[in-house]
Amino acid sequence: MKPPPDSRAPLPPFTLDSAKMKVRLAEDAWNSRDPQRVILTCTRDSVWRNRVEFPVGREAIRAFLQRKWAREIDYRLLKELWVHDGCRIAVRIAYExxxxxxxxxxxxxxxxxxxxxxxxVRARFASINDKPIPAAERLMHWPLGRRPDDHPGLSALGL
Structure with missing residues (x-):
């Protein structure tokens, strides 16, 4: 049976390798800072909790992401698989x-x-804290966009 055109491989149930791939694809989408690219990874009625915002549906998520990336300039993100089971994945994140x-x-x-x-993604629940840092303490220096494959991840950076 062929998956529908709006499906996003890899599909659940996730293995360790497919969960890691899903995490990297999500990181790549977010580092594009393209709300359209991110919302196409979500169901039309996806439910999110991000800090104190609770967008529901692709259009609300798009508006949320547009506000986010207008405020968070030169955004660079790392995601790392924490655990996976069936149709669920948990990740640790850090971004500058x-x-x-x-x-x-x-x-x-x-x-x-x-x-x-x-x-x-039918549901995404995020808990995030911000720490002011001097520019000299930055660890994420790749050009805007996709993180290069040879750039260290969260654990390698001690985050």
Missing amino acids: WHDDAGQWFRSYGCENWDFDRHGL
Whole structure:
């Protein structure tokens, strides 16, 4: 049976390798800072909790991401698989960004994802904290966009 055109491989149930692949694909989508690319990985009625915002559905998620990336300038993100089971994946995250005054931050957190059978995110729950950092303490220096394969991940950076 062929998956529908809006499915997103790899599909659940996840193995260790397919969960790691799903995490990297999600990291790549977020590092594109393209809301359209991210929302196409979600069900049309996807439910999110991100800090104090609770967007539901692709259009609300798109608006959330547009606000986020307008505020979080030069955003670079790392995601690392924490655990997986069936249709769920939990990740640790860290990302660096600066505000319009030039203050750099490192944001730390975790995300829990629940996927439908087509590999689309039907629920995403994120808990994130921001730490102001001097620019000299930044660890994520690749050009904007996809993290290079040889750039260290969270554990290798001691995060």
